Amino acid sequence: MSTVEFTCSGCTQRIEVNEEMRETILSVGCPVCTTPATEDDFDE
Ligand SMILES: [Zn+2]
Known part of the structure; x- marks a missing residue:
């Protein structure tokens, strides 16, 4: 399973x-x- 790191x-x-x-x-x-999140807040 792939995961990504979300930084708020x-x-x-x-x-x-x-x-x-x-x-x-x-x-x-x-x-x-x-807080609304954008694609930039996710680090693959
Ligand atoms: Zn937050």
């Missing part, structure tokens, strides 16, 4: 996510602080 631009929290979680974060924002 709002709270700087780093979270390892899979593709499904990535799509969720892109649509609803950071799971910690709800």
